[in-house]
Amino acid sequence: MKSYSIGVDLGGTNIKAGLFNADFTAVDEVSLHTEAAEGPAHVLERIRFTVKQLTEGNGIDLQQIECMGMGIPGLLNPEEGLSIFSPNFPGWEQIQIVNEMKQHYDFPVYIDNDVRVNLYGEWLHGAGKNCSNLVMITLGTGLGSGIIHEGKVLYGTTYSAGEIGHMNMYRDGRPCRCGSSGCLGRYVSAVGMVNTFKEKLGAGKSSVIQSWTNGDNGQITALMISEAYDHGDELALEVMHETGRLLGFGLANVINLLNPERIIIGGGMAAAGDRLLGVVRETVNTHALKLPRGRCSILQAELGSRAGTLGAAAYAYQKFKG
Numbered sequence: 001m002k003s004y005s006i007g008v009d010l011g012g013t014n015i016k017a018g019l020f021n022a023d024f025t026a027v028d029e030v031s032l033h034t035e036a037a038e039g040p041a042h043v044l045e046r047i048r049f050t051v052k053q054l055t056e057g058n059g060i061d062l063q064q065i066e067c068m069g070m071g072i073p074g075l076l077n078p079e080e081g082l083s084i085f086s087p088n089f090p091g092w093e094q095i096q097i098v099n100e101m102k103q104h105y106d107f108p109v110y111i112d113n114d115v116r117v118n119l120y121g122e123w124l125h126g127a128g129k130n131c132s133n134l135v136m137i138t139l140g141t142g143l144g145s146g147i148i149h150e151g152k153v154l155y156g157t158t159y160s161a162g163e164i165g166h167m168n169m170y171r172d173g174r175p176c177r178c179g180s181s182g183c184l185g186r187y188v189s190a191v192g193m194v195n196t197f198k199e200k201l202g203a204g205k206s207s208v209i210q211s212w213t214n215g216d217n218g219q220i221t222a223l224m225i226s227e228a229y230d231h232g233d234e235l236a237l238e239v240m241h242e243t244g245r246l247l248g249f250g251l252a253n254v255i256n257l258l259n260p261e262r263i264i265i266g267g268g269m270a271a272a273g274d275r276l277l278g279v280v281r282e283t284v285n286t287h288a289l290k291l292p293r294g295r296c297s298i299l300q301a302e303l304g305s306r307a308g309t310l311g312a313a314a315y316a317y318q319k320f321k322g
Contacts, residue, residue, distance in 0.1 A: 005317050006054060006068040008047055009114065009308030012036055012088035015043075017050035018309035019058060024125060024317075028058050029309060036089045043089065044100055051105075065107045069316030071117035071308050072097065077159055078112045087177065110316045114308060115162075116153060118301075119146030120318075121311025122264050126302040133260045136301070137164065137251075139269030143185030147258065165189075167250055188247040190222035190269050197225055197239045207235040226272050244276045248283025255288040255296050266301030273300065 004027065009016040015034050019027040030053045036043060047070070055062060074086030081098025101109040112120075119136040122128045128136070134148040143165030147154040154161040165185030166178050173182025174195070186192050198217050201207065209228050213219040228236035251263055265277065281298055288296075301307060 001064055003064055003066045004060060005066055005313040005320075006051060007117070007309035007311065007313030007316070008050065008068065008070040009117065009312060010034065010043070010047065010070060010072050011114070012073070015046055015050055016305070016309050017047070017054060018306070018313060019054040019060070020310065020313045024310060024314060026306070026310070028054055029306075030054060030057075036092075039091050040089065040095050043092075044095075044097070048101075048104060062105065062107070065105075067107055067316040067320040068101075068105070068109045069117065069312035069314070069319075070097065070109065070111045071114035071312045072111050073114045075158075075160065076111060076113060078110065078155075081109070081111055083111065108316070108320055110319045112312070112315055113144075113146070113159070115144030116146040117311040117315055118144075118266060118307040119148065119153065119311065120315040121303050121307035121309075122266065122301055123148055124314045125310055126307060127264045127299050128262060131262050133258070134262050134264065135162075135164075135254055135258060135260045136264045136266060138267035139189055139265060140267040141191055142189050144267075147260075149258065164250065164254060167253065169246060169250065184246070184250045188243050188250065188269075190267075193222050193225060193239060193243045193269070194220055196242065197235065200235060200239065205235050208233045209236070222269060222272070226275055229275050240272070240275050241279050244279025245283050247276070248280040249287060251280060251298065252284050252288035252293070255284065255292050259292045260296055263296060263298045264301050265298065266303075266307060270300050 003022055005020050007018045013034060014031050016031045018029040021027060030050050034043060072083050075084040083095040083097050086092040097111050098109050115138050118138055122136055123134060128134045132151040136146050138144040145162045145164040147162045167184045168182050169184050170182030174186040175181045176183040176186050208231055209220055209224050225236050229240050284293055
């Protein structure tokens with residue numbers, strides 16, 4: 001009887017789930033709205049519905065599922081299967097996810113942070129294959145990161161190792177929800193870059209984007225900044241380069257501290273490609289220590305939006321096989 005694994009990537013807007021063969025070839029993938037405002041019980045029910053879609057929709061019995069992995073945003077304890085807190089999910093505190101799932105499934109269920117399951121995906125099946133020292137950065141609404149050191153994922157004492165996004169870059173910078181200020185993620189994420197752009201507009205600078213949005217700055221997106229960059233827009237060029245330099249300084253610190261072989265950039269901002277990463281690499285080459293920077297490549301992620309589901313399934317399989 002063929003066996004399969006399932007990977008779930010829980011997001012604030014959508015739940016993505018994938019069904020994978022033993023060699024991690026995707027059999028099917030589904031996505032549905034999270035409906036986080038309806039509360040934790042409803043979200044968990046929505047996750048179970050994706051499992052039903054994947055199995056019943058492909059004529060697969062639940063007994064054929066070996067394991068399921070889930071990427072959950074926020075703070076958690078993967079050993080206890082406990083999601084401690086997730087900021088974008090109302091009422092989401094101390095949720096015993098694995099115990100809840102055990103009431104419905106006989107196969108084992110494992111959870112980990114959403115960024116780390118992306119890391120597992122790229123490490124095992126993407127841009128990080130055959131690499132023992134690796135850092136993955138996800139640039140989207142915020143900045144997430146995960147670390148492979150000497151062939152093992154770093155977790156730390158409270159399972160929160162790798163919070164590179166909260167590296168302090170400015171003593172009195174933008175306030176952060178972590179309680180500090182001037183955190184790297186407040187500047188180099190998609191939201192951070194857009195905020196930088198708006199600040200410069202507020203200071204009197206102009207951009208072609210203003211004509212695209214009819215002067216409504218609330219409509220400005222990171223993608224628009226990339227498109228304006230391609231049109232040679234001076235403000236877009238300035239903001240993209242400023243963002244790249246700051247990320248480069250942050251990654252120079254990461255290289256000096258962790259000595260990785262590769263740094264992989266994923267998330268929505270990775271679509272900016274060399275518009276952003278060209279300046280990042282230039283800054284790293286100027287400011288990181290010579291020996292470790294010479295052995296570190298900065299690459300775009302390969303798996304795109306599939307990294308979360310594939311990584312969750314691969315992580316679960318590793319745990320299952322022990």
